[in-house]
Amino acid sequence: MLKGIDQRLSAEIVHILMQMGHGDDLVICDVNHPAATIAAQTTYGKLVDMSGCDIPTATAAILSLMPLDTFVDAPVARMQVVGDPYAQVPVFARMQATIDAAEDRPVPMRALERFAFYAEAKRAFAIIRTADSGPYGCFILKKGVIDLPPLSERTA
Template sequence: MLKNIDPLLNADVLQALRAMGHGDELVLCDANFPADSVARQTVLGKVLRIDGVGTREAARAILSVMALDTAVEVAAHRMEVVGEPDNVLPVQQEVQLEINHAEGRERIMGSIERFAFYDVARTAYCVIATGERRFYGCFVFKKGVIAPEA
């Protein structure tokens, strides 16, 4: 165990988060997402796991150590509900709350059509799979920077 590090962040996830650079993207996905096959095409080349929790808890843990990109208007995206792109499901609302809390302000979350989401995911730095069983618990986060101390 490490002090002040969420215990959900296992060694593999921490290593990937630390290795990512400004502008790199990670995919946080639910249990139904084709995580293994998509992850093989990412920069990291393998799926990472935060098992036993949903995307809300995993997002909270990740965002406790990773800043979102402020150089872009939208640094987080959700997978759109097929045929209902404006429908924001409860699991997506929950992750929005975690983003706002971690960032200390409201941040716009964009949306990506399902098949376009898979294309984006294949170019991400890594895929982190969770135990989330609710549909559309899939997100892309773009890593930001931590400002130097004055």
């Protein structure tokens, strides 16, 4: 273990977050999502499981290290309910509260039709599947930047 890193984050997940750059997307999904199939088409190329976590808990752990993009209108996307694009399921509100708390501000979230979500997920850097049973627990997080001082200004 390392200091300050949520124990739910495996070394593989930390490695993925470190490899991602500004604007890269990370999919966090429930167990019903066709994650293994779609993950094969992502940059990382394979599915990563975050067993024992629901989606908001996994997201909170991830966002403890990863900033969301501030250069886009909505750095988080979610899947729409099939047949009722305006419907709300409990995980939507729980995720909104989680991302708002992590960023300490209201964070816009956009909704995508199911197949549009799958298409966007295929272009993601990686997919992390949680143990959440859903339904509609499918989210895409766009990585932002961290403003750090130049290395020459840092003290040991």
